[in-house]
Amino acid sequence: MKKDVLLKVFTLVVASCLISCSNDDQKIQEGDNSVNIKSYSSQIEEAKALALPVDEINSIPNNIKEKRAAAVILSNYVSIKDSLYSLDISKEEAQKIGIDADLYISILEDLNNSNRAIKEARLQGKKISLPNVKEEYKEYRQSLQVQQAHTRSGNNGRN
DSSP states (O other): OHHHHHHHHHHHHTGGGSOOOOSOEEEEEETTEEEEEEOOSSHHHHHHHHTOOGGGGGGSOHHHHHHHHHHHHHHTTEEEETTEEEEOSOHHHHHHTTOOHHHHHHHHHHHHHHHHHHHHHHHTTOOOOOOOHHHHHHHHHHHHHHHHHHHOOSSTTOO
């Protein structure tokens, strides 16, 4: 039961934050809102960026992909305060780094829902340890670099 709660918290917070994309963003204007669309060189690159198996990429709606990409960027601003997660960037600052206001609000709501689940579990006497999202993200990025180094041979990451 304890593992289930920790797994749920980990899944809600960390899994969505363990993705990255170093590709260029393409901005598309839709009315007054701008949406960041990530462009990838292949489905394999997109799968790596979204931390998903390649065969699942086509089944994931674009809005979910966009949210996952935004969550990664925002993971660099998640800290632990008073034994709960805190997002240390304002909506306005997030918009300056390319996060749409609606995505920011949605991710903040997810973080708040995770915090509520953590509080409820603790009230029930369950011990919850929070992974450091920034550190998990760094470890994930390092593992990708190590994998690339092992699969490439002196060609600066290109086949």
